[in-house]
Amino acid sequence: xxxxxxxxxxxxxxxxxxxxxxxxxxxxxxxxxxxxxxxxxxxxxxxxxxxxxxxxxxxxxxxxxxxxxxxxxxxxxxxxxxxxxxxxxxxxxxxxxxxxxxxxxxxxxxxxxxxxxxxxxxxxxxxxxxxxxxxxxxxxxxxxxxxxxxxxxxxxxxxxxxxxxxxxxxxxxxxxxxxxxxxxxxxxxxxxxxxxxxxxxxxxxxxxxxxxxxxxxxxxxxxxxxxxxxxxxxxxxxxxxxxxxxxxxxxxxxxxxxxxxxxxxxxxxxxxxxxxxxxxxxxxxxxxxxxxxxxxxxxxxxxxxxxxxxxxxxxxxxxxx
Amino acid sequence: xxxxxxxxxxxxxxxxxxxxxxxxxxxxxxxxxxxxxxxxxxxxxxxxxxxxxxxxxxxxxxxxxxxxxxxxxxxxxxxxxxxxxxxxxxxxxxxxxxxxxxxxxxxxxxxxxxxxxxxxxxxxxxxxxxxxxxxxxxxxxxxxxxxxxxxxxxxxxxxxxxxxxxxxxxxxxxxxxxxxxxxxxxxxxxxxxxxxxxxxxxxxxxxxxxxxxxxxxxxxxxxxxxxxxxxxxxxxxxxxxxxxxxxxxxxxxxxxxxxxxxxxxxxxxxxxxxxxxxxxxxxxxxxxxxxxxxxxxxxxxxxxxxxxxxxxxxxxxxxxxxxxxxxxxxxxxxxxxxxxxxxxxxxxxxxxxxxxxxxxxxxxxxxxxxxxxxxxxx
Numbered sequence: 235x236x237x238x239x240x241x242x243x244x245x246x247x248x249x250x251x252x253x254x255x256x257x258x259x260x261x262x263x264x265x266x267x268x269x270x271x272x273x274x275x276x277x278x279x280x281x282x283x284x285x286x287x288x289x290x291x292x293x294x295x296x297x298x299x300x301x302x303x304x305x306x307x308x309x310x311x312x313x314x315x316x317x318x319x320x321x322x323x324x325x326x327x328x329x330x331x332x333x334x335x336x337x338x339x340x341x342x343x344x345x346x347x348x349x350x351x352x353x354x355x356x357x358x359x360x361x362x363x364x365x366x367x368x369x370x371x372x373x374x375x376x377x378x379x380x381x382x383x384x385x386x387x388x389x390x391x392x393x394x395x396x397x398x399x400x401x402x403x404x405x406x407x408x409x410x411x412x413x414x415x416x417x418x419x420x421x422x423x424x425x426x427x428x429x430x431x432x433x434x435x436x437x438x439x440x441x442x443x444x445x446x447x448x449x450x451x452x453x454x455x456x457x458x459x460x461x462x463x464x465x466x467x468x469x470x471x472x473x474x475x476x477x478x479x480x481x482x483x484x485x486x487x488x489x490x491x492x493x494x495x496x497x498x499x500x501x502x503x504x505x506x507x508x509x510x511x512x513x514x515x516x517x518x519x520x521x522x523x524x525x526x527x528x529x530x531x532x533x534x535x536x537x538x539x540x541x542x543x544x545x546x547x548x549x550x551x552x553x554x555x
Numbered sequence: 556x557x558x559x560x561x562x563x564x565x566x567x568x569x570x571x572x573x574x575x576x577x578x579x580x581x582x583x584x585x586x587x588x589x590x591x592x593x594x595x596x597x598x599x600x601x602x603x604x605x606x607x608x609x610x611x612x613x614x615x616x617x618x619x620x621x622x623x624x625x626x627x628x629x630x631x632x633x634x635x636x637x638x639x640x641x642x643x644x645x646x647x648x649x650x651x652x653x654x655x656x657x658x659x660x661x662x663x664x665x666x667x668x669x670x671x672x673x674x675x676x677x678x679x680x681x682x683x684x685x686x687x688x689x690x691x692x693x694x695x696x697x698x699x700x701x702x703x704x705x706x707x708x709x710x711x712x713x714x715x716x717x718x719x720x721x722x723x724x725x726x727x728x729x730x731x732x733x734x735x736x737x738x739x740x741x742x743x744x745x746x747x748x749x750x751x752x753x754x755x756x757x758x759x760x761x762x763x764x765x766x767x768x769x770x771x772x773x774x775x776x777x778x779x780x781x782x783x784x785x786x787x788x789x790x791x792x793x794x795x796x797x798x799x800x801x802x803x804x805x806x807x808x809x810x811x812x813x814x815x816x817x818x819x820x821x822x823x824x825x826x827x828x829x830x831x832x833x834x835x836x837x838x839x840x841x842x843x844x845x846x847x848x849x850x851x852x853x854x855x856x857x858x859x860x861x862x863x864x865x866x867x868x869x870x871x872x873x874x875x876x877x878x879x880x881x882x883x884x885x886x887x888x889x890x891x892x893x894x895x896x897x898x899x900x901x902x903x904x905x906x907x908x909x910x911x912x913x914x915x916x917x918x919x920x921x922x923x924x925x926x927x928x929x930x931x932x933x
Contacts, residue, residue: 344898351892
């Protein structure tokens, strides 16, 4: 039963969905403070390559070196996000163009590829990788075993993160302040909230989470560094934030849905199930599904009611309000 | 000490030129620091780069080969971004243009001399392919208000899988099915001789080859400039880009503008695809490590942004960035790590964006030392 197509696809859907979830939660934080960061793909790739570098070069116990690698990936992602933050918050640059610039700067033909080549990281498996944490007897339980108990620690931490973010955004003063900054920075400023500081902190925190998302690829899913390993996952994560209506719990559902779509193509190929031009349509499926989901959301009424933070993408200038 | 930004009431003309030029310089300085930190000598790297891009024999011909597609994708981005319609799907639109143009060329071409009928058909087909692919996000944006950034980008991946499928995973019209090579490694069916685009040679630097596509690109820039600066359509597009509300009150039909601009942008990118087939590859290149690795569509965004969406400046910037890309391709190796070109392009774009502040604002440095700042002389 645990080898049936649906269980295998769902189990690897959770694994593939985890980087989407981390990246989407990071983007959600930035967007809730009013900063649109289209550089997710680039931040993920730099996090992926730096996390992988750390695990290859730091020679300590497996758990410790993986922990260090995650921290390094977070710092790398945060560093990338701080470029964007400086440009759009302090220098008031166009957020869309700046985000695209970040993707080009850090992405598959940019810094991540430069670092991967210069640090000689290609073509070798990770020295340590994240594996399942529950005993194999639990992983063999029918259906729930592989899906819920066959995962690595990053998956369970992402669940905790969803809970923490829901609590943060709805129950804490800082969280409510972030939402105020994203909806109406002028009103927040008048309340005495430091708009600039809030936007910096949340954009950079978003970058750190994108870094973790990237490291999930190189340390858990593929365990190796391949140039452009994320394959557009950063963009799907941005779309996820839109169709989760900027809510963490819906990000989780969406991430696993798209993760399962990504898992479908290799699984159908492995089982030699051919449905017409299988490779073409199953590989394209996550991207086409993203478009369809976006259309449904933007055409539907719910999207208008639960829409984006009102000040998303707009620079805030106290003198010009 | 406190830095303040004051909005300029009018933007001095020299600054709109000085800022992009300055950002190029700043970018090379910052990238030089990156090189130093990672243990390379920036001076010798840059000397090699300029040699390979512009100076050594044959360099300019090579640079024009990368300039041509960048001109098209740059103009495609400029056409759309000017209206704040962020079409980042030029990459996929270029693939589709190449696919349509290759079909037209293979169908109409024969073994004889240059056939302008076949070439014209390829141009039209390329524009059509790009425009149709761009109209998918265009229609979704116009009728469902779907974010065109993500939809146009997602379609790039789909277009990439599509051309790979046509050459590698099917017996399609575009695939070479006869001959020895076809059984060893799948390739695209070559264009018949009469459908191959002509080129001309200038007698300089050991012969500079000017492809037809480059001339078409320059022509496209002129048409785009006239369209945006000298017609009612262009005026309405610019108003819409500056303020959607003003445009709506002024009676601009927004849906039609979105569809038209998306189609124009896609057609230009598609023409770039046609030129890619007719001028350079002479078959549809479906290899995931071929055309798709070059990322002309994404680099076009850098070109357009640095040119501040001006068509003529786009051609000039395409030449400079084309030189950089060409040098990156030829030098690839230990002294010149892969990815450096993208890093430099990213930093150029960052500095241009940061420099935009100087165009729009005046920077005042106010001293907070208990004494009131001295009044400015008028």
